[in-house]
Amino acid sequence: MNDTELIAAYFEGNLxxxxxxxxxxRCVADAGLAEDVAAYLMARSALKQEVKEQKKREFDKMYQELSASKPVRKLPFKTISLYAAAACIALIAGWLVFFRQPGPEDLAREYIAGNLKTLSLSMGGDADTPNLQQGISAYNEGRYDEAIVQFRTLEKDSLLRPEALRNLGLSYLAKSEYPQAIAAFDTLSRMKLFSNPGLFYKALAHLKRGAQGDQEQAVKYLREVVQQDLFGKKQAEAWLKEL
Amino acid sequence: MSLHSEAELIEGLKAGGRQRRFFERELYRSFFYLIVHGSRKYGITEEDAASTYSDTVIVVIDHILQNRFEGRSALKSYVYQIFSNKCVDLLRKDTTNKQQVNHGLAIDEMILQLPDKAKNAVQQLIARDQWQQVMRCIQELGAKCREVLLYFEDGYSDREIAEMTGYHSAEVVKTSRLRCLDKLRKMMNLSKW
Incomplete structure (x- = not known):
């Protein structure tokens, strides 16, 4: 064992x-070895620092990408409040003028147009999750059949299954293939997740289809979303007031 | 927001290899909303809050991998507590100084493995003023060498590194990284290890 191997073995606990x-x-008696150990520690320490800086750069990149897909607040809170108040007044005025109550399907369409027209790419995961990235790109470009094929290949991947099921359901929903969309969301809703959107999207699919009994089903699921504090709770509360 | 439960995030990080890399990003996504919250609560810019949040996630990953996170509180509360502390540090404008001190900490942690006499002999030879030079040498290392050394320093085993980088075996990785360390030493123009 040469000195390089010896020093590494010592600090890796292999002696x-x-x-x-x-x-x-020997470290005490041999000045040459002591110098080698000092240099080894300097290098290991600098490498540790570089690991941290590399991770920080990766997260900074994620911040830029996530901020771009879901814009974070750039204006002072007071300014936003004023804009929000003005927007509310305009909405109320519009409602009074037209006196029109949006139907369940309108609510679903508005939500989809505002929130689900494009999906966020999984940040920084291109190399590890090519099918997911390709599926998302296809979805965002309106190539839903291709998106479905990509998401289907990921259904058995335990790591990516929740995201695959959600995106699969949304792709079917975009194609108005409601039974398949509801089935995907239903499977998703039964998974143990940090913030499960399955039930909310199932309600959304029923609202959008608007067939007989769909509104009742949607209301039932939305109530469960609120009671269980699941993904989409605020939207569910707002819709329940209107349905 | 991540679709994975806290238990899945922790398991995924501990699983190592590619799965760990995936879950590091998922952890970052899980509590991303803290950036806006921190910016409002502490009156700091969102860029500063984002930088503080990145530091927080790096610390939390370390704590989970070293079993320092014992699950006595929810992961969400744990992340929030560390993030809040770091925001307060930032407000006190201590951060820059602390980072400088941290450069030495990694050395100090490793040197503690040596008994006092050997520690004294080595300690006086550590050229802390050469820090920038060493960091520059790391950037100038070949991509493959840098990749292997950084994975190892990030806590991946030789077996995991072999799987992630396409080396034939853990033994080949071990030989390569020792050779790379030697190359780094030569670049640093220090004595032979």
């Missing part, structure tokens, strides 16, 4: 008790 003692004694 026997006797070898460790001999190494420690």
């Amino acid at each position: 026997s008790a006797g070898e460790k003692t001999a190494f420690e004694e």
